[in-house]
Every structure is written in structure tokens, then in C-alpha cells.
Amino acid sequence: MPKTLIAIPVYNAEEFIARTLLSCLNQTLKSEILVVDNCSTDTSREIVEKFQEQYNNINLVVNDRNLGRVGNWNRCLDLFDESPYEYIKFVFTGDELLPECVEKVENVFNSNSNLSVVAWPYLYKDTKGRTSVARILNYSCRLSREDLIKTWFFPSNFAGAIICHTYSKKAIQQSRFNDLVLGAATFCDEVIIRGDSYHLNEVLSIYNLDGHSSHNKMFSYLYVLERSFTKAVCLEKNKEWIGRATYQKIRTDILLEAFLNSLKHSDVSTFLRLPFKIFTILAVFIKRAVGDLAWIIKKNWVVIKESIDN
Structure with missing residues (x-):
């Protein structure tokens, strides 16, 4: 059956x-x-x-x-x-x-x-x-x-x-x-x-x-914001098992996504569309790079501090 x-x-x-x-x-x-x-x-x-x-x-x-x-x-x-x-x-x-x-x-x-x-x-x-x-x-x-x-x-x-x-x-x-x-x-x-x-x-x-x-x-303005909102609600409901560091990183991603989508779906003039796409790609790349660097520093802070003190 x-x-x-x-x-x-x-x-x-x-x-x-x-x-x-x-x-x-x-x-x-x-x-x-x-x-x-x-x-x-x-x-x-x-x-x-x-x-x-x-x-x-x-x-x-x-x-x-x-x-x-x-x-x-x-x-x-x-x-x-x-x-x-x-x-x-x-x-x-x-x-x-x-x-x-x-x-x-x-x-x-x-x-x-x-x-x-x-x-x-x-x-x-x-x-x-x-x-x-x-x-x-x-x-x-x-x-x-x-x-x-x-x-x-x-x-x-x-x-x-x-x-x-x-x-x-x-x-x-x-x-x-x-x-x-x-x-x-x-x-x-x-x-x-x-x-x-x-x-x-x-x-x-x-x-x-x-x-x-x-x-x-x-693809409407309200829906893309709704998507970020539902992600944020889900993240809050599950933050206990997700862990503090991962929670903070995902929260940053959601906030950035909401911000970029707000810009993308607002009345940006046509001639700004291409620069905006480039900015979006760069912003995500830079944010990830900075986030990863901060994570590495945090995890290895004791070793880094000892090296500085010596």
C-alpha cells in the first residue's frame, strides 16, 4: 500500500x-x-x-x-x-x-x-x-x-x-x-x-x-520584506539550539537582506540599477569577510592577546 x-x-x-x-x-x-x-x-x-x-x-x-x-x-x-x-x-x-x-x-x-x-x-x-x-x-x-x-x-x-x-x-x-x-x-x-x-x-x-x-x-516590495520578517521570527524561536554566535551571524544576514531588498524595490531611478547591483554584491562580500574575520579573532582572542603581550 x-x-x-x-x-x-x-x-x-x-x-x-x-x-x-x-x-x-x-x-x-x-x-x-x-x-x-x-x-x-x-x-x-x-x-x-x-x-x-x-x-x-x-x-x-x-x-x-x-x-x-x-x-x-x-x-x-x-x-x-x-x-x-x-x-x-x-x-x-x-x-x-x-x-x-x-x-x-x-x-x-x-x-x-x-x-x-x-x-x-x-x-x-x-x-x-x-x-x-x-x-x-x-x-x-x-x-x-x-x-x-x-x-x-x-x-x-x-x-x-x-x-x-x-x-x-x-x-x-x-x-x-x-x-x-x-x-x-x-x-x-x-x-x-x-x-x-x-x-x-x-x-x-x-x-x-x-x-x-x-x-x-x-517579487513585490511587501513580499520580500515579509520573507525577511518570517526568517527573523523563525530565528528568534530557535535561537536556543542554534547557538549565540551563529544566531548573531544569521541575524546580521537577515537585516542586511531586508535593507538591500528595501533599496532594490524602492523607486530607484533606472540609471542607478546597475551601480546598485554592484553595490549589493560588494556589500554581501564585505559583510561576510568582516564577519568571518571577527569570528576568527573572537575564537583565537586568547592566543592573539598573549602574542601582543609578549
């Missing part, structure tokens, strides 16, 4: 739902597909019902009222919590899973105990059909929460598009998506530190831009 529940939150997706369903039905490991319709006013529900006539592994749930975008994601989590499945794979309407996605990810979970999440690269396809691969690493590896800190993936940098993550029920516990923010970073940050993370270096899914109406908001 498969251990993965595929969850598809739906609202007015008549143009894209068939594409997503077909990719989920085409898995080499047949899994239950949970479709949660958030009171669509188009033909999304009817399209899913037609698929149900042909396939017995599609479960359609229609909400009594519209729960909102994030509320519907959390409805999926609530239903997953009540199910016998161990892992949940979210697929937003328009996106696709490649045929071996569920099987290969389950193999990773089966071969590695105490994993909270498995992540992988995905194919990004824009509205003109142009593609590129989005990835955070070029190799497969297991990462503890300490490894995530060392590699700058925590907080929030391991949380990419949700199409490239599968989460375990043991790690999710009672965590839910925050409806006060646009992205899923707060949820991912909570879940990934309840176990180890695994990066599987195989492209297993497709992010189709034409199905994401909120995509452009990710």
Missing part, C-alpha cells in the same frame, strides 16, 4: 485541473488523490467528478464555505491528519508530477528513518513554454538541522516551491500554514527541524507558471 497522499487544493481551476490530475494518475506508484474544492464557481468540480467515473483513487471533498487560499491548504492538512497515510505531497492546480515522483520519494523515506521532508529540483516552465531547472543543490544528501544552518538553508532558504517537497506526518504534527503571510516558509521552517531533511537530486515535478496567479506577488 502506498504511504503518500497527493493533495490538490482547488479553486476555480477549470483550465488547469485536468493537467494536474493526469500527472498524478500517471504515477508508477498508485496513490490516493485528495481534491479539496474551495467552493469553486466554475466547472472545476464537474471536471473532477468526470475523472472519478474512470478512476477509483480520486477522493473529492467540497468545502461547505470558502476557507480562503491558505485555509484550503490547511483543510488538506486536517484531512491528511485523519487519514492512514504517512506522507503528504501537495500539488497546486496547473503543476505536474513526473511519473516516478511518488515512488522515488517514498523509497527515500523508506531508506532513511526520522525524515521530516524530502525535497528535489523541479522544472520551471514559463508562460511561453521556456524551461529551466530550479535547484538548491547538485547532489543527493541527508541534512540535519545543524547541517541546514551550516549551509544557510535555515531559516526559510530550504523552503522553495511546494511542488518540490513531500512532508511526513510525524514532523507536521499540529503545524499549519499561516494565513497572514503569502508563502509557505513559516510552515516549512517548523516542520523541517523536527527531523532530518533529504535532498534527492532528481527532477521529479514541473512548476507551470500559467497556473499561478499569485506568482508575481513573490
Whole structure:
């Protein structure tokens, strides 16, 4: 029996739902597909019902009222919590899973105990059909929460598009998506530190831009500030185990990121754009260099002081 529940939150997706369903039905490991319709006013529900006539592994749930975008994601989590499945794979309407996605990810979970999440690269396809691969690493590896800190993936940098993550029920516990923010970073940050993370270096899914109406908001002024804010909140919640020195270094990074993003998204005239990009690169480089130097001096201060005294 498969251990993965595929969850598809739906609202007015008549143009894209068939594409997503077909990719989920085409898995080499047949899994239950949970479709949660958030009171669509188009033909999304009817399209899913037609698929149900042909396939017995599609479960359609229609909400009594519209729960909102994030509320519907959390409805999926609530239903997953009540199910016998161990892992949940979210697929937003328009996106696709490649045929071996569920099987290969389950193999990773089966071969590695105490994993909270498995992540992988995905194919990004824009509205003109142009593609590129989005990835955070070029190799497969297991990462503890300490490894995530060392590699700058925590907080929030391991949380990419949700199409490239599968989460375990043991790690999710009672965590839910925050409806006060646009992205899923707060949820991912909570879940990934309840176990180890695994990066599987195989492209297993497709992010189709034409199905994401909120995509452009990710580059808005408020969103980039929100990203820095959620990182800062997560850092504060976890500073006890992160350690003082690492905490201070990450906090400096977050503050600098917020400052630079504020400048980048303000009304800077066009002719200043290139100098600003150069300044951004130099500022990050200098800040890292100064931070590393300060760290070395601090760790070796006793030896340095003795050398000066002598």
C-alpha cells in the first residue's frame, strides 16, 4: 500500500485541473488523490467528478464555505491528519508530477528513518513554454538541522516551491500554514527541524507558471520584506539550539537582506540599477569577510592577546 497522499487544493481551476490530475494518475506508484474544492464557481468540480467515473483513487471533498487560499491548504492538512497515510505531497492546480515522483520519494523515506521532508529540483516552465531547472543543490544528501544552518538553508532558504517537497506526518504534527503571510516558509521552517531533511537530486515535478496567479506577488516590495520578517521570527524561536554566535551571524544576514531588498524595490531611478547591483554584491562580500574575520579573532582572542603581550 502506498504511504503518500497527493493533495490538490482547488479553486476555480477549470483550465488547469485536468493537467494536474493526469500527472498524478500517471504515477508508477498508485496513490490516493485528495481534491479539496474551495467552493469553486466554475466547472472545476464537474471536471473532477468526470475523472472519478474512470478512476477509483480520486477522493473529492467540497468545502461547505470558502476557507480562503491558505485555509484550503490547511483543510488538506486536517484531512491528511485523519487519514492512514504517512506522507503528504501537495500539488497546486496547473503543476505536474513526473511519473516516478511518488515512488522515488517514498523509497527515500523508506531508506532513511526520522525524515521530516524530502525535497528535489523541479522544472520551471514559463508562460511561453521556456524551461529551466530550479535547484538548491547538485547532489543527493541527508541534512540535519545543524547541517541546514551550516549551509544557510535555515531559516526559510530550504523552503522553495511546494511542488518540490513531500512532508511526513510525524514532523507536521499540529503545524499549519499561516494565513497572514503569502508563502509557505513559516510552515516549512517548523516542520523541517523536527527531523532530518533529504535532498534527492532528481527532477521529479514541473512548476507551470500559467497556473499561478499569485506568482508575481513573490517579487513585490511587501513580499520580500515579509520573507525577511518570517526568517527573523523563525530565528528568534530557535535561537536556543542554534547557538549565540551563529544566531548573531544569521541575524546580521537577515537585516542586511531586508535593507538591500528595501533599496532594490524602492523607486530607484533606472540609471542607478546597475551601480546598485554592484553595490549589493560588494556589500554581501564585505559583510561576510568582516564577519568571518571577527569570528576568527573572537575564537583565537586568547592566543592573539598573549602574542601582543609578549
